[in-house]
Amino acid sequence: MGSRKKTQTVGYRYGLTVHMGVCYGPVDQVQKILADDRDAYTSTVTSTQTVNINKGDLFGGDEKEGGLRGQMHIQMGDSIQTPSPLLTAQLGTNIPAFRGVLGFVYKGIMSANNPYLKPFSFIVRRVLSGWQNGLWYSSKALINGRDANPAHIVYECLTNSDWGMCYPTASIDDANFRQVADVLYNEGFGLSLIWAQQSTLESFLAIIFNHIAGSLNIDPRTGLYQIKLVRQDYDPNSLPVFDQDSIVELVSYQRAGWGELVGEVTVKFTDPVTFEETATTVQNLATIQAQEGVIPQVISFTGITSAELASRVAQRELIARSSPLAKVKIKVKRKAWNQLPNDVFKFSWPKLGITAMVMRVASVDTGSLDSGVITIEALEDVFGMPANSYVGQQGNEWENPLQPPAAAPYRLFREVTFLEMVRTLSPADLSYIDPDDGFPIMYASRPGAGYYDYTLRIDGADVDQGDHCAVAVVSDGLDKEEFTTLILSVNDSSQVTVGEYAAINDEYVRIDSFNDLTGEITLARGVIDTVPHEHPANSVLFFGDGANTVDQTASPIGAFLQAKVITRTGMGTLDPVMAPTDTLMIQARHNKPYPPAKFRINGEYLPENTTGPITIIWNGRNRIIQDRNILDQTEASLMPEDGTTYTIRIFDQANVLCRTLTGLTGTSYTYPLDDEVSDCGGMQTHITVQLFSVRDGIESYQYHEHRFGREYEYDLGYGFNFGGSWGN
Structure with a gap:
């Protein structure tokens, strides 16, 4: 007889039903379920339901520690929640529904070759749900x-x-x-x-x-x-003043020494993808140099999940810890009855040479009614430092790298173009823009190192904060035909992007090439809704694509706006009185048709002299078709917008308008000599031609214009011959 072969057990899979209560519910959503810090379920869940988990190899499969293969019943914790069917199957129906608790019930295989339960974790968002009296604001x-x-x-x-x-x-x-x-x-x-x-x-x-x-x-x-x-949200001129008239006793005054300052701050925050702790570090190089070494400090802000926000908070903490701020403890009369922590006031004490130092309250002891004295401990406000005035201060050799804020040296206050709208708005949002409205945009350069950003103030109201744009000064002038020039310097060459637009005076250009070493830059002239212009030497080129500030509030056609750029440094913000005023009249620029391109007269772009009839040619442009594309003057003609025609104006040698040709629909027009003589009152030594687009009565934002000389041929015996029969 033969023998039966015995089966061999090489391992076991372990399964169970487990109920996990996580937090108060209900919650907005369960974003991820993890086991042993590995993704078990990654689809977002927003309501109570059962999901299948099929991750049998999550911990290495049967050859290692198995994985998960089963069902997870997710209970969001709302007020109508019923008992979990996975629990009732194990425990019967006489169990609670666990309302008000976010719960997870798992039933299935948990592991292989390992009888120990792997730890579960959950990524959950609760912001909008679970409010007792309805969500506030x-x-x-x-x-x-x-x-x-x-x-x-x-x-x-x-x-x-x-x-x-x-x-x-x-x-x-x-x-x-x-x-x-x-x-x-x-x-x-x-x-x-x-x-x-x-x-x-x-x-x-x-x-x-x-x-x-x-x-x-x-x-x-x-x-x-x-x-x-703690924000720069106050007017120093409106702050209460505590001085010898209101201070009963100056208990203490001290200023931090250089040895007490921190030159490097590291902020720990939470990575929004991995939910692991990460960090960002900022330094004050001036403090490090003064101390001849790095004094670091690590601060944990794990509630922050944005690297950009963590960097801003790190800078905030560095400013406070790397500045030699003054501390004061004073006893004040009942005038300070309403002072609270983080309020600000001005402190004056002539004996210490201090006038109107802005202080921020750290703590307040209101004392007793019979004493009538309030004790305040305060710290010099880091945002109020520019307003401080020190009298008779002993000098030292250290120079503060943080300078008081100054005005932005170069600014360009213009109206948003259609291209900029298309790049920033969805088609749905774009359709809501009133064609008779306009939106101002500001390009402003950085006055120097240490400047953070600026606030755009229009007609006395702060509208938004903006980033400084890079600028360059053109060394030589640019005429209408030049494409390549040299720039003296760029204050931030990283903001110069080939293929994007820049602005010089009232013309937009496209950056076609840039050599940071030689300063040579090649520009496509007269792009978007502009035409080529002449620019004198030392004109400023604004690389404002992506570094600008737009007022999101619409202004009607004809509105006259006044703007100020309020710069900000670690020492405070610029006094609005010191900020220059830039003006703009709204024209609803975004709704105007683009001007024609490739303007030519008798086959030349800008002829000095012409003979015979004047033939004017051009290429069509269409802001809708062009969309986000930045076309130069030489690119092919486009079908214009519906209802678009072209207008030509002719001016005589005295620059008096002598003929207007309207309703032109092609891309060329020939102006005969006899018409010229008839319209302009005879032979002209010079003549000026203007060309622009018109759509439904709305003229393009700019027009082409060229003034050139006129030469006439003699016809012996008959006088002058203009190509026609004049003078016979």
């Missing part, structure tokens, strides 16, 4: 599509009656909270944090305010909770 709750507005976090921590502080909403200064929410939203200052309840809510709120540089105060006038942010 919904339009500003979500920042960057993933983070919560810190003002909303604070609001819910104060008012939630399940896990929060249970304060009524009436105890919140709603207007103040909304204003703070607007500021943080505009800054892109969203946070993603977990409060695990191992710490108090007070300590959690302290983490929030440490991130955003702010504090929670109770307004002594209203008794309402307010948030105060």
Whole structure:
């Protein structure tokens, strides 16, 4: 008889049903499910449902530690949630629904060759859901599509009656909270944090305010909770003044020494993709040089998930830690009854040579009513430093690398073109633009190193913050026919992009080549809605594509706007009085047809003299067809917009208009000699021709123009011959 072959067991797969409660619910969405820090399920879930997980090789397959193969029932935690069918199958129907808790029930294979449960983790977003009394200020709750507005976090921590502080909403200064929410939203200052309840809510709120540089105060006038942010949001001239008339006692005054300063700040934040901790570092080279070494400091802001925001916060912290700021402790009369942490005031003390130093309150001790004295500890405000005035200050050899803000030396205040609209707006948004409106745009250069950005102020109101653009000075003048020139220098050559546009005076050009070593630059002339112009030596070329500021508020045709560029450095912002004023009249430029291109007279672009009839030719342009393309003057003719015609104006030798030819629909026109003589009153030594587009009565933003000499041939016996029969 033969023997039966025995089967051999080489390992086991392990499975179970597990119920995991994660956090308070409901939540907006579950973005990812991980096991042992590996992606188990990556599709976004926004409602209670069961999903299949089929990752049998997640931990290496059967030859190693197996993987997951089963079902995950996701319970979002809403108020109508029912018991999980995966749980009732194991425990029966007499179990709760676990409403108000985000839960996960997994049933299936968990591993192979390893009886230990791999740890699960979950990436969850909760910003809009779970509010007890409805979402407060919904339009500003979500920042960057993933983070919560810190003002909303604070609001819910104060008012939630399940896990929060249970304060009524009436105890919140709603207007103040909304204003703070607007500021943080505009800054892109969203946070993603977990409060695990191992710490108090007070300590959690302290983490929030440490991130955003702010504090929670109770307004002594209203008794309402307010948030105060540390921002440059004050007018130094309107601040209260504490001096010898109001200060009972100067308890202490000291200024940080160089040995106490930090020259390098590293901010730790959370990578939004991997959710791992990462870092960004900034340095103050002047402080490092003065100390002859690097004194670093590492700060954890793990609620930040944006590298750009982390860099800005690192710069904020560096400015505060690398500047030799003054500290003061004063006892003040009841005049300071309304001072709160992070409020600002001006401090004057002639004995120390201090006049109107802007200070920010660090702490306030209101004392007792019978004493009538309030004790304030304050720190010199980093944003208020430009307004400080020091009298009799002892000099030293150190030169501050941070200079007081100065005006932007080069500015170009223009109206947004159709090309810029197409590049920044969706077709749907573009369709909502009123054809009779216009939008101003500012290009402004950086005054020097250490300048952050600037605020564009139009008609006295701040409209937006903008980045400085690179500029270059053209060494020689440019005539209408030149394409290549030399530039003296570029303050940031990284902003010079071949193929993009730049602006010089009232002409847009395309950058076709640039040699940073020799300074040679080649330009395509008269692009977008402009034509070639003459430019004198030392004209400024603005590389403003992507580095500009646009007022998003529409202005009607004929509106006259006045703009100021308010620059900002580590020492503060420019006094608006010191900022030059640039003006602009709105023409709804984006709605004007593009002018024709390749303007030629008798086959030449800019002839000095001509003989015989005048033949004018051109190429059509179409802003709609061109879309985002920046065509030069020589490129092929395009079918113009519907309703577009061309107009030619003829001026005599005295520059008096003598003929207007309208309604032209082709791409050429010949002006006979006899018409010239008839229209202009005889023979002319010089004549001027203008050419432009017209669509439905709207003229192109610019027109071609050329003045040239006229030469006439003699016909012996008959006088002059103009190619016709004049003079017989």
